[in-house]
Amino acid sequence: MNTDSIAQTHGSSIPTHLIESVDIPVHDGIQMQGDLGFVPTRIAASMKFTDVPADGVVLVRGENGGNTHLLVGNGLTWSESTDEFNIGTFVVPEGSTGWVLHPEHGANGFAPGAYRVRRQREQADEIRRVAD
């Protein structure tokens, strides 16, 4: 799987200034993409999961297309959270790979497992989210 085939499969555009057609590393540990962090986690019984549709789940939307973090992959499930700094949790089933795409940061690959999606924060006069 590479950025071109992801783009073809999912209709997302990957910027040309990022190296094209390189294989995207797939990891099962902690990863970061811009202002998002992905942390391996356990699934709580209280979480409600829905299937990730073919055109993906927008984790963070940027209206002008510049800042959208898009979660895609076959057989993935997603549980949204309402916490400002904790967006939700996705599960990559055995035999599949999860991808999070971003027009500027490129793509991160996720091995089977469950990942909590965190939003980066900073200390101002109060703690607030980092605007990427």
Added chain:
Amino acid sequence: MANDELVLTPEQEAMLPAIRDKWMEIGLSTEPANRPEAEEGIRMAYARGDLEMPEKIFWANSPHEGALMQTLVRHFPLEVLSSGIFTKGRYARLISFLVDTLPQNPSRNNIIDACNVFYDAEGITALVRDEDYDEVNDTIASSILSFTDSNVPPSKINYFEVYDNLYNQDRGVDPVEYNDADYPEHAPLINALFEHTWNVISVSLVKVLTDWWRGLIGGNLWAGYYAWRWAYHDLGYPEICEQIDGLVKVAQNACWWWPLDRCTIVTERPSILHRDQLNRLHAETGNAIEWVSGWGFPVWHGVRLPAYPEEIMNWTPEQVFAEDNTEVRRSAIEIIGWERFIDQANFTLVDECEDPGNPGNMLSLYDAGSRIFDEPVRVLLCTNGSPERDGTRRRFGLTVPSTVNTAMGAAAWGYDLTEEQYASVQRRT
């Protein structure tokens, strides 16, 4: 059907994105106002309110100009205004003087000072004192009427004649000629009236200028409200929207407006409107929002700036720290660049380590004390995980609590991880 019983069908719900997009476009429009359509909307709105049609609609080239114009409208009879007050004479000069002189967010004292400077320059002795402000709330029209009523037989003079005279003076016609030739007995009155006029104007002008928001309607900049309210029209319930059809029509065609007795002030749309990826007003240089008159203001990621970014770029750390507003301080540092600023401001390096998620790049933690925010913070200077379009990697600062003592701990804090967890990061893009 009562509003609270309304449940949208799937077909109606499917229409919402198009309604949203339409109103986004209206709210963000930088096209010139469609004046005939906007004026039609204004008349519709007056009709819905059972109001007398406005006899005159005045167009302003910016909200700032509109705010000043509505001040004058509330003080002068329409006959005077229609004679060209906004384009010539002393009041036009006052407007352009105030537009040129007042800061972006004028305080009451700014306005008082500016008016005094103008009166001095024009040779008018009416000083506006702070204590006048609360005492006088008469309109100029009623003052003049009472003055003329008590001093002059109505058959000989009416206050429009007096105004004519004042305006002749403004246009360079010698008022003495007028008085001597036709109404010699009125000369002292004219002079006294002139003094009195400015005494009253200068005080009540200040009051109305500071009350510029009274009666304001936001036009296209209230798109959010109209999108919600007018959506019912598009969804098939036009009968619950008809009362606001005029307001909506103005919003679709113009910006701020003031519906007043007998006349309306309405404003052009902005000619420039730049936003960042999170839709906040933002421009790297110049004004982020600007009207055709040139009036507007610089904004950095939603934070209104006291100067253009290209000027702030050259601020010293002392200038940055002298800013009262912590968000402005933070924005100024971003404009200057964190790396350059940390160097110039001599922040103390607390700790440094290699970034585990970003091989070959360092994480550096500096102490900023309370010089950026009221809350003491430390700054983690790090390097972006992905290259910019020009191939360079941006270095940026992240502020963390002052209790964080290591660079690794600061990076970890940003994602609510432990230092050990962050050290194990496999990839950062």
